[in-house]
Amino acid sequence: MAEKSNLPLFETKVFKNRLIFRLYTLSIVISICFYFRILHLPDSKTAEKLAWLGAFFSELWFTFYWFINIVVRWNPSYRRTFKDRLSQRYGNVLPGIDIFVCTADPVIEPPTMVINTVLSIMAYNYPSEKMSLYLSDDGGSDLTFYALLEASRFSKEWLPFCRNFNIEPRSPEAYFRKAVEPINDSLWSNEWSSMKNLYEDMKKRIESVAELGRIPDDIREQHKGFLEWDTASSQRDHQTILQILIDGRDANAVDNEGQPLPTLVYLAREKRPQFHHHFKGGAMNAMIRVSSRISNSPVILNVDCDMYSNNSDSVRDALCFLMDEEIGDEIGFVQFPQCFDNITKNDLYSSSLNVIMQVEIHGMDNNGGPGYIGTGCFHRRETLCGRKYKRGSKTESLRWDHRLRIQDSASVLEETCKPLASYGYEENTEWGKEVSLSLSLSLYI
Numbered sequence: 513m514a515e516k517s518n519l520p521l522f523e524t525k526v527f528k529n530r531l532i533f534r535l536y537t538l539s540i541v542i543s544i545c546f547y548f549r550i551l552h553l554p555d556s557k558t559a560e561k562l563a564w565l566g567a568f569f570s571e572l573w574f575t576f577y578w579f580i581n582i583v584v585r586w587n588p589s590y591r592r593t594f595k596d597r598l599s600q601r602y603g604n605v606l607p608g609i610d611i612f613v614c615t616a617d618p619v620i621e622p623p624t625m626v627i628n629t630v631l632s633i634m635a636y637n638y639p640s641e642k643m644s645l646y647l648s649d650d651g652g653s654d655l656t657f658y659a660l661l662e663a664s665r666f667s668k669e670w671l672p673f674c675r676n677f678n679i680e681p682r683s684p685e686a687y688f689r690k691a692v693e694p695i696n697d698s699l700w701s702n703e704w705s706s707m708k709n710l711y712e713d714m715k716k717r718i719e720s721v722a723e724l725g726r727i728p729d730d731i732r733e734q735h736k737g738f739l740e741w742d743t744a745s746s747q748r749d750h751q752t753i754l755q756i757l758i759d760g761r762d763a764n765a766v767d768n769e770g771q772p773l774p775t776l777v778y779l780a781r782e783k784r785p786q787f788h789h790h791f792k793g794g795a796m797n798a799m800i801r802v803s804s805r806i807s808n809s810p811v812i813l814n815v816d817c818d819m820y821s822n823n824s825d826s827v828r829d830a831l832c833f834l835m836d837e838e839i840g841d842e843i844g845f846v847q848f849p850q851c852f853d854n855i856t857k858n859d860l861y862s863s864s865l866n867v868i869m870q871v872e873i874h875g876m877d878n879n880g881g882p883g884y885i886g887t888g889c890f891h892r893r894e895t896l897c898g899r900k901y902k903r904g905s906k907t908e909s910l911r912w913d914h915r916l917r918i919q920d921s922a923s924v925l926e927e928t929c930k931p932l933a934s935y936g937y938e939e940n941t942e943w944g945k946e947v948s949l950s951l952s953l954s955l956y957i
């Protein structure tokens with residue numbers, strides 16, 4: 513039976529031990545900063561009094577700094593989603609998602625790492641025909657393009673494997689690093705080992721090409737996209753390179769079980785040495801424009817290439833907030849905390865950012881929401897494109913079918929979209945002034 517539609521899609525719980533934390537906080541302020549100073553007031557000597565005053569003012573300054581820290585820890589709240597209600601209410605009538613992955617340098621950000629992030633997202637537990645993934649390569653590297661081509665082939669095996677055995681996480685590298693080889697179930701064990709071998713072989717191929725430093729001729733012949741590098745002078749000086757590696761509209765774009773694959777696009781926006789490219793903000797702006805013509809999904813997820821997704825239900829979690837009938841319209845973006853894999857055992861330098869991710873961001877949530885942390889974040893497209901929030905106004909945008917019914921073939925689409933990623937698009941144009949600047953600023957660059 514269909515569930516009554518007024519049940520919320522998520523709930524908010526406040527942190528339980530708030531009282532203890534607040535009493536502890538107040539006791540510090542009162543006892544150290546005031547009580548101690550007042551009880552130990554020096555009697556007469558001016559020098560002593562001055563020193564006392566100096567210490568008192570330093571403590572006041574420290575208290576102010578400490579107060580700012582406490583504000584963001586004062587009232588943390590934690591949210592829980594009801595994905596079952598989302599599925600019951602909407603079934604597969606869910607919005608399209610455009611996913612933007614950014615990479616900038618094939619040496620610092622090796623192509624195998626980049627495609628692991630890409631594969632972890634392609635394997636989301638979400639209808640593939642509703643997902644379009646754009647890889648922005650600011651390194652303009654044919655090695656990264658080659659790795660993405662390999663990933664597009666590997667995904668035909670990887671997606672059914674993830675689906676059938678319901679594995680987590682869905683970055684192959686992260687999965688095979690931690691997973692224990694199954695031995696009891698022979699079918700599972702065979703599939704597991706052959707998938708592992710398939711992944712290792714792909715990784716070896718990519719790494720040997722990266723070591724070679726150029727794409728061998730036999731590989732170049734495998735895809736027309738490599739021809740684009742014939743006219744690119746360098747990584748900092750080239751025309752837009754845009755290749756649709758998987759076209760979700762194509763009936764042949766299916767995995768080895770006949771299920772559709774997500775659209776997969778490689779984009780290296782135009783770069784010219786005399787023009788500023790605005791780093792990641794510039795890349796995001798270019799992807800917003802290009803994707804608006806190819807898929808135009810109402811929700812956009814952006815991910816840094818070194819942050820694979822460790823939960824295949826992330827899209828459904830995010831939609832529980834954005835599609836909540838009661839207050840979904842008041843939520844502009846939903847972001848996930850960052851977790852770090854490669855931290856030393858004792859994490860001397862707090863590199864895992866536990867306090868920020870587990871306390872402070874939750875504390876800011878109750879004060880109107882934290883700032884945008886730049887990765888693992890779902891935005892409404894219209895929020896990024898300048899829609900102003902008005903209290904009480906309702907938007908139906910997530911329920912519209914935004915998918916453009918473009919009939920053009922993938923290669924025609926590639927050509928018509930290229931000007932959208934040219935350096936000149938933002939120079940002295942309305943788009944440049946009104947939309948792109950705000951996005952670049954919100955990324956602090």
Ligand SMILES: O=c1ccn([C@@H]2O[C@H](COP(=O)(O)OP(=O)(O)O[C@H]3O[C@H](CO)[C@@H](O)[C@H](O)[C@H]3O)[C@@H](O)[C@H]2O)c(=O)[nH]1
Pocket residue numbers: 614615616617621648650790791792795815816817818885886887955956
């Ligand atoms: O010209 C550039 C430079 C960087 N990037 C990408 O931007 C992302 C973040 O850059 P990184 O050098 O890894 O910066 P971090 O300090 O790790 O990033 C943090 O800080 C950035 C802003 O200061 C945010 O945008 C990031 O999301 C946040 O993780 C990476 O995927 C890069 O590939 C580009 O696409 N183009």
Ligand SMILES: [Mn+2]
Pocket residue numbers: 816818
């Ligand atoms: Mn980073």
